[in-house]
Amino acid sequence: MKNKSLTPMMRQYLEIKEKYKDCILLFRLGDFYETFFEDARVISEELQLVLTSRNGHPMAGVPYHALDQYVKKLISAGYKVAICDQVEDPATAKGLVKREVTRVITPGTLIEDDLLSSEENNFIAAVSEEKGVFPFVIADISTGDVAVTSCESLSDLKDVLYRTAPSQLIMNEKLKPLKKEITGELSNVFLEFLEEWHFAYSSSVEYVKRFYELASIDALEISSAEIIVLGALFKYIEMTQFKPMKHLSLPRVLRRSGYMYLDASTIENLSILPSERRGSLYQTLKATVTSMGGRKLKEWLLNPLKDLGKIERRLDIVEAFYSDPLLLEELREYLRQAFDIERISSRLATGRAIPRDLQALRTTLQVLPLIKELLYSNDVLSVIAEDIELFEEERKLLEASISDEPAAAPGEGKVIRRGYSEELDELMDLLEHSQDKMKEFELRERQKTGINNLKVKYNKVFGYFIEVSKGQVSRVPDDYIRKQTLVNSERYITPELKEFEDKVLSASERVAVLERALYEDICQKLSNSVQRFRKAGGLLAELDVLQSFATVAKKCGYTRPVFSSNHTSYVEAARHPVVEHYVKDFVPNDIQFDEKHSFYILTGPNMSGKSTYIRQVALISLMAQVGSFVPAKRAILPVYDRIFTRIGARDDVAGGKSTFLVEMMETATILSQATEDSLVVLDEVGRGTSTFDGISIAWAVSEYIYEAIGCHTIFATHFTELTELSQMYEGINNKTIEVREIEDGVIFLHKVVDGVASQSHGIDVAKLAGLPDIVLQRAREILKIIVKTSALDKTVKVLSSDEIKEIRKKKKGKMHKNQMSLF
Numbered sequence: 059m060k061n062k063s064l065t066p067m068m069r070q071y072l073e074i075k076e077k078y079k080d081c082i083l084l085f086r087l088g089d090f091y092e093t094f095f096e097d098a099r100v101i102s103e104e105l106q107l108v109l110t111s112r113n114g115h116p117m118a119g120v121p122y123h124a125l126d127q128y129v130k131k132l133i134s135a136g137y138k139v140a141i142c143d144q145v146e147d148p149a150t151a152k153g154l155v156k157r158e159v160t161r162v163i164t165p166g167t168l169i170e171d172d173l174l175s176s177e178e179n180n181f182i183a184a185v186s187e188e189k190g191v192f193p194f195v196i197a198d199i200s201t202g203d204v205a206v207t208s209c210e211s212l213s214d215l216k217d218v219l220y221r222t223a224p225s226q227l228i229m230n231e232k233l234k235p236l237k238k239e240i241t242g243e244l245s246n247v248f249l250e251f252l253e254e255w256h257f258a259y260s261s262s263v264e265y266v267k268r269f270y271e272l273a274s275i276d277a278l279e280i281s282s283a284e285i286i287v288l289g290a291l292f293k294y295i296e297m298t299q300f301k302p303m304k305h306l307s308l309p310r311v312l313r314r315s316g317y318m319y320l321d322a323s324t325i326e327n328l329s330i331l332p333s334e335r336r337g338s339l340y341q342t343l344k345a346t347v348t349s350m351g352g353r354k355l356k357e358w359l360l361n362p363l364k365d366l367g368k369i370e371r372r373l374d375i376v377e378a379f380y381s382d383p384l385l386l387e388e389l390r391e392y393l394r395q396a397f398d399i400e401r402i403s404s405r406l407a408t409g410r411a412i413p414r415d416l417q418a419l420r421t422t423l424q425v426l427p428l429i430k431e432l433l434y435s436n437d438v439l440s441v442i443a444e445d446i447e448l449f450e451e452e453r454k455l456l457e458a459s460i461s462d463e464p465a466a467a468p469g470e471g472k473v474i475r476r477g478y479s480e481e482l483d484e485l486m487d488l489l490e491h492s493q494d495k496m497k498e499f500e501l502r503e504r505q506k507t508g509i510n511n512l513k514v515k516y517n518k519v520f521g522y523f524i525e526v527s528k529g530q531v532s533r534v535p536d537d538y539i540r541k542q543t544l545v546n547s548e549r550y551i552t553p554e555l556k557e558f559e560d561k562v563l564s565a566s567e568r569v570a571v572l573e574r575a576l577y578e579d580i581c582q583k584l585s586n587s588v589q590r591f592r593k594a595g596g597l598l599a600e601l602d603v604l605q606s607f608a609t610v611a612k613k614c615g616y617t618r619p620v621f622s623s624n625h626t627s628y629v630e631a632a633r634h635p636v637v638e639h640y641v642k643d644f645v646p647n648d649i650q651f652d653e654k655h656s657f658y659i660l661t662g663p664n665m666s667g668k669s670t671y672i673r674q675v676a677l678i679s680l681m682a683q684v685g686s687f688v689p690a691k692r693a694i695l696p697v698y699d700r701i702f703t704r705i706g707a708r709d710d711v712a713g714g715k716s717t718f719l720v721e722m723m724e725t726a727t728i729l730s731q732a733t734e735d736s737l738v739v740l741d742e743v744g745r746g747t748s749t750f751d752g753i754s755i756a757w758a759v760s761e762y763i764y765e766a767i768g769c770h771t772i773f774a775t776h777f778t779e780l781t782e783l784s785q786m787y788e789g790i791n792n793k794t795i796e797v798r799e800i801e802d803g804v805i806f807l808h809k810v811v812d813g814v815a816s817q818s819h820g821i822d823v824a825k826l827a828g829l830p831d832i833v834l835q836r837a838r839e840i841l842k843i844i845v846k847t848s849a850l851d852k853t854v855k856v857l858s859s860d861e862i863k864e865i866r867k868k869k870k871g872k873m874h875k876n877q878m879s880l881f
């Protein structure tokens with residue numbers, strides 16, 4: 059590149075680019091943000107923009123008004139973008155402008171307009187490693203939410219990443235060797251490695267203290283390793299945003315002991331979160347009407363409660379809504395009027411609130427008293443009403459200052475309401491009624507001087523002037539200043555007229571300046587309340603989720619679960635909350651767990667409904683612990699500490715793991731982490747290997763769970779051999795799913811009953827699937843031969859009491875209960 063051909067601006071571009079090498083630099087120039095050199099090539103290709111050239115160098119630009127939209131595209135294509143704006147240069151007396159990077163946008167720091175109504179969180183996360191533990195922090199800059207946890211193992215960290223799905227992950231450089239392992243299954247995460255010094259303890263402590271204005275970090279009750287990543291993340295945010303992020307909340311500390319832990323495969327197996335392929339629990343339970351509620355619902359579904367008091371509190375509220383449909387409908391109506399004040403708060407705090415945000419904030423604050431009053435009308439709900447703050451001062455400020463339909467930006471007098479500022483009103487009056495004002499002035503002067511034909515006129519040379527005909531000149535008062543003499547008249551100005559003229563001529567400019575200043579002042583005042591707005595937003599979100607539970611419970615015929623004190627369970631006529639919407643006549647089934655029924659072997663033909671049944675048992679408990687009613691006629695449930703699932707075949711080709719290896723790893727996790735208070739549902743464990751290996755593993759796993767862990771378990775299997783276990787262990791029972799055999803196949807009745815499946819009917823299902831007759835016939839012949847020759851030798855003995863003692867001892871040493879923390 060020949061430096062000679064560079065313009066001064068291009069040189070400046072290169073200078074700034076030096077510091078922001080890893081970013082696409084967008085340079086404000088008039089109505090465009092321009093890029094030059096290689097950046098220009100990149101953006102013209104990524105954004106399909108015309109590539110032009112200046113002095114032989116490539117150049118491309120995006121229009122100023124469409125910046126957000128283009129930046130978002132660049133970010134999703136994996137780029138970081140530095141926005142270089144024109145700012146006043148205090149070094150020059152003339153107030154000249156200079157260009158400066160005002161923010162760096164990365165996937166995790168994107169908080170533009172279109173996110174305002176989104177139900178998704180946009181998390182930026184940071185992780186480091188300290189003695190085998192991974193301290194982890196996430197923040198959503200667009201809502202102000204911050205949370206920390208520590209992952210005790212790599213698989214814990216992967217679970218947390220799966221659950222939070224951050225769009226950007228900042229990692230300590232020392233974790234580079236684990237990059238593939240950590241992020242293997244994450245798609246679309248923007249990774250950045252920061253050098254180790256970013257994770258220095260002392261600077262992080264100082265930073266966090268300063269950020270939260272704390273005398274000591276002890277108040278946060280988080281470990282020093284967590285402080286380090288929190289500090290590193292905040293430093294990163296400040297480095298990219300150049301603005302204080304005062305809306306970021308104190309970190310929520312998430313410890314595994316506080317919640318029912320769901321690992322990534324359980325979230326996947328139970329279809330808790332929405333997926334493109336099938337329905338989910340989230341979609342079923344979602345009758346929320348605000349985006350804050352949508353986000354909260356997701357958070358709750360991923361973190362079911364273990365504290366019975368808290369669960370009952372949620373259920374009480376759901377019941378109060380459920381049993382008062384009119385109140386419920388009224389509340390939904392008010393909530394529909396509430397806007398996403400968490401996001402508005404973040405925009406206020408970062409100086410990016412637009413007038414529409416303030417209009418939305420006002421509407422939301424206006425609806426709060428109505429919600430409060432409504433909740434007070436019900437005894438149970440009045441407890442929540444107490445917590446609703448009314449923001450009288452802020453509401454009055456917004457009502458007095460922001461017009462009903464404000465313009466997109468301040469500057470033309472269409473944002474600030476009339477009556478808020480006398481000065482602005484006067485200027486606007488001047489602009490709108492300058493002609494009338496002139497007439498008024500003229501009339502006043504005529505009356506004052508007695509000159510009937512006195513006229514106020516305007517020309518470009520003098521501006522406004524008073525014209526008096528020659529015959530009347532003797533009446534002209536002393537304070538008139540003569541400006542010009544014509545044949546038949548004299549022209550004068552007065553200080554008042556000049557003052558008026560100045561006002562009119564500069565009024566529009568002054569309106570622009572004054573309205574912007576007033577607007578900024580209002581935003582500034584409101585920004586002092588952002589933490590309280592966020593809190594109110596959180597409360598509205600919770601109300602929204604709880605009303606959503608009540609709405610769905612009514613629509614789908616759910617009942618309130620009751621919790622047993624002796625860890626037993628009886629659910630009558632239970633349904634699968636998602637599948638019931640996809641099949642015509644869903645057949646409800648019961649489930650019972652007590653001392654004599656803690657472990658079920660569930661056999662049944664293919665397609666009979668085994669997976670559906672075991673999933674519904676897990677989902678019903680999960681729903682209950684989230685605080686929702688459940689799809690059953692009656693439900694008595696224990697509080698589970700964890701739900702484990704091992705369902706379906708999954709491989710991890712990227713991580714070099716076969717289907718069977720993944721299956722065994724998941725099973726190993728269950729055996730090492732389940733406690734007697736857990737619920738375990740297993741589907742076809744052992745299927746991924748040879749039949750005899752599979753049966754042996756499944757058998758030994760069942761014995762281990764039953765004897766060493768003793769938790770409620772359902773094991774769905776095609777290995778009918780496992781049903782022998784019920785003969786040997788008192789609490790192991792057999793269940794099967796009924797089918798009616800007909801001449802030409804089977805009818806699936808989907809009814810779960812005591813007993814063992816007579817056969818798998820796999821060939822009947824193969825027929826349904828359309829396998830050719832000749833293949834089906836041959837399969838039947840082979841089946842007959844195999845059944846005769848390979849029956850399991852029924853000589854397996856029950857575990858001896860010494861063996862049981864031994865496995866219980868080993869299990870104890872491995873217990874992880876409540877040790878780990880999670881998200």
Ligand SMILES: Nc1ncnc2c1ncn2[C@@H]1O[C@H](COP(=O)(O)OP(=O)(O)OP(=O)(O)O)[C@@H](O)[C@H]1O
Nearest residue numbers: 641643644645663664665666667668669670671808
């Ligand atoms: N209780 C039920 N009432 C009505 N239909 C049901 C019920 N349970 C399951 N089904 C229907 O049967 C289909 C098969 O169910 P599911 O996958 O649970 O069977 P499965 O026994 O696990 O099969 P396989 O052993 O082949 O994996 C479901 O997709 C659903 O359409």
